[in-house]
Amino acid sequence: KAGVTQTPRYLIKTRGQQVTLSCSPISGHRSVSWYQQTPGQGLQFLFEYFSETQRNKGNFPGRFSGRQFSNSRSEMNVSTLELGDSALYLCASRWGTVDQETQYFGPGTRLLVL
Amino acid sequence: AQSVTQLDSQVPVFEEAPVELRCNYSSSVSVYLFWYVQYPNQGLQLLLKYLSGSTLVKGINGFEAEFNKSQTSFHLRKPSVHISDTAEYFCAVSPLQGGSEKLVFGKGTKLTVNP
Numbered sequence: 001k002a003g004v005t006q007t008p009r010y011l012i013k014t015r016g017q018q019v020t021l022s023c024s025p026i027s028g029h030r031s032v033s034w035y036q037q038t039p040g041q042g043l044q045f046l047f048e049y050f051s052e053t054q055r056n057k058g059n060f061p062g063r064f065s066g067r068q069f070s071n072s073r074s075e076m077n078v079s080t081l082e083l084g085d086s087a088l089y090l091c092a093s094r095w096g097t098v099d100q101e102t103q104y105f106g107p108g109t110r111l112l113v114l
Numbered sequence: 115a116q117s118v119t120q121l122d123s124q125v126p127v128f129e130e131a132p133v134e135l136r137c138n139y140s141s142s143v144s145v146y147l148f149w150y151v152q153y154p155n156q157g158l159q160l161l162l163k164y165l166s167g168s169t170l171v172k173g174i175n176g177f178e179a180e181f182n183k184s185q186t187s188f189h190l191r192k193p194s195v196h197i198s199d200t201a202e203y204f205c206a207v208s209p210l211q212g213g214s215e216k217l218v219f220g221k222g223t224k225l226t227v228n229p
Contacts, residue, residue, distance in 0.1 A: 004157070033216075033217075035217070042219055042220070042221045042222065043158075043204060043206075043217075043219035043222075044219075045216050045217055045218070048216065056216045058216070090157055090158065092157075092158075102160050102163070103160070103217075104160075105150075105157035105158040105159070106157050107155075107156055107157045108156075108157050
């Protein structure tokens, strides 16, 4: 079974631009979560989608948004990029609820904002 | 709200020595507890998790952790480490809320195993 895939793996953008990151969960998984990892703030939860609905949200500004499609694939969008948005963005998927099954992480998309 | 404190940012050990990575948490509600490992340029891999039941949890690669509710701790241990265990380890908690998962991570502990 293929793992969680994230595209692109690396991305360079300039301040003010917007970016869209993609995550394809493991086949059959309905929950997709996004995390931001930076050296300063560590790993922080962005949001979780389950069956196309946002089920949970972290403390990030409205510039960060996401969505999930009917095939469970998810996209994350960051508008008006700032230098501080440079980070590794990790996506994770799971079939059921947290007490039913493990969450599996993808390799991440490394975003550099210049 | 929840918070996780990993007491050591870096832990150097020699190969075949035992290791303990310490994790304390704070939460006003019941939580699930996790340990993840991250190898360079890779995503996170679950080592083990505590949901309920026995407080001693065994995970992959010979790791185990003990949940101590009174001390709000969830320390990770391995009796004999290998060079390949060199990685960054993250302790995390997730509040029990309707099956949704919102992991709160510690800052991580870099484990370096030296020959």
